[in-house]
Amino acid sequence: TAPLAELDPEVAQAMAGELARQRDTLEMIASENFVPRAVLQAQGSVLTNKYAEGYPGRRYYGGCEHVDVIEDLARARAKELFGADFANVQPHSGAQANAAVLMALMNPGEKLLGLDLAHGGHLTHGMKLNFSGKLYDVESYGVSKEDHRIDMDEVRKIAVAAQPKVIVAGWSAYPRHEDFAAFRSIADEVGAYLWVDMAHFAGLVAAGLHPSPVPYADVVSSTVHKTLGGPRSGLILAKQEWAKKLNSAVFPGQQGGPLMHAIAAKAVSLKIAGTEEFKDRQQRTLTGAKILAERLTGADVVDKGVSVLTGGTDVHLVLVDLRNSQLDGQQGEDLLHEVGITVNRNAVPFDPRPPMVTSGLRIGTAALASRGFGDEQFTEVADIIGTALAGSSDVETLKSRVSKLAADFPLYEGLEDWRLI
Numbered sequence: 001t002a003p004l005a006e007l008d009p010e011v012a013q014a015m016a017g018e019l020a021r022q023r024d025t026l027e028m029i030a031s032e033n034f035v036p037r038a039v040l041q042a043q044g045s046v047l048t049n050k051y052a053e054g055y056p057g058r059r060y061y062g063g064c065e066h067v068d069v070i071e072d073l074a075r076a077r078a079k080e081l082f083g084a085d086f087a088n089v090q091p092h093s094g095a096q097a098n099a100a101v102l103m104a105l106m107n108p109g110e111k112l113l114g115l116d117l118a119h120g121g122h123l124t125h126g127m128k129l130n131f132s133g134k135l136y137d138v139e140s141y142g143v144s145k146e147d148h149r150i151d152m153d154e155v156r157k158i159a160v161a162a163q164p165k166v167i168v169a170g171w172s173a174y175p176r177h178e179d180f181a182a183f184r185s186i187a188d189e190v191g192a193y194l195w196v197d198m199a200h201f202a203g204l205v206a207a208g209l210h211p212s213p214v215p216y217a218d219v220v221s222s223t224v225h226k227t228l229g230g231p232r233s234g235l236i237l238a239k240q241e242w243a244k245k246l247n248s249a250v251f252p253g254q255q256g257g258p259l260m261h262a263i264a265a266k267a268v269s270l271k272i273a274g275t276e277e278f279k280d281r282q283q284r285t286l287t288g289a290k291i292l293a294e295r296l297t298g299a300d301v302v303d304k305g306v307s308v309l310t311g312g313t314d315v316h317l318v319l320v321d322l323r324n325s326q327l328d329g330q331q332g333e334d335l336l337h338e339v340g341i342t343v344n345r346n347a348v349p350f351d352p353r354p355p356m357v358t359s360g361l362r363i364g365t366a367a368l369a370s371r372g373f374g375d376e377q378f379t380e381v382a383d384i385i386g387t388a389l390a391g392s393s394d395v396e397t398l399k400s401r402v403s404k405l406a407a408d409f410p411l412y413e414g415l416e417d418w419r420l421i
């Protein structure tokens, strides 16, 4: 019964440090967000104690009457939000969701066609050290050298030659909409299943600000913690005909007991994702990314050999191309860290630098939109980043501009008092 700070001061202190970091700096990692207080409460709850292998109404453990209500709510909300026939909300993470999807759709040794990791794909879409690359026979498509966009004619050619069992669309680093109808037509042409991993842009889809893959794909997977703004976890949506296979691929195929505290937090965040406030937040996320892309194509930045992949963005992130810049990805990440902005370095397509260094930065606006940023604040943060990347040596001024923005938009006020609910 002792409070955390008393029982385990070392962990408590590191947690306090992380809270201070989130408050005092500007979070622009494109895969991160700030969850609402209600989501933290659901996740930090007694539900963490409960085992509930199986599915609502068909559990392998007793005492599941309350967690059944929660999982049913989460499933119903996921289906309604995205207009899907079927939802499984048990995956512990995006990677686990994807493992289950692959297990349901294909057998080891069969062919998977996905976006190359080096061109913005995810590890679970066939990277050779990942289970997906080890278990399946992987072919990749990439972006074109000219405009860094996915060329659907090229995807069609590769698919016709490869005859994959599954085609995966979706990405971890790609700043444009994908053509889901074209993916569907290619899948139909070669007799493949279409899986879309919408982990990054699910929040935009929920808000109606991004084309939905649900009508086109056999199966859609997602994380819940990126633009969708919920707890770290995954979910799967599908046409009803896939329900049985997917459920059994998640449990017992890939996982044991579901994390009911995470599922409760998912239910809460899926409720929030249906609100007007959420839509407004997604709109500010999009506008913020456009403001950023515009600033980073300004003359002072371009003069330093810095550019923005595809010249702009349709989504919540901007990919900065440093291939012609003195600055590499690591240095860019460090420079922005020094002024108080957190981003991640990211390989760009055809990157000449090694993967631990890279020639790119991936900068996202979802977390700051959740913090309340609108046009004015995004214009300011975009200018701070632009000025830094254009080589300003006045780091102190940039730092104080960051501190002012952070102070103007307080985060988790009063958290110290209620986190031990």
Ligand code: PLP
Residues within 6 Å of the ligand: 031, 092, 093, 094, 095, 096, 098, 122, 124, 170, 171, 172, 197, 198, 199, 200, 223, 232, 233, 234
């Ligand atoms: N799918 C995509 C497209 C992603 O970008 C990510 C995370 O980066 C994942 C899946 C994996 O999610 P997780 O880190 O929860 O396993």
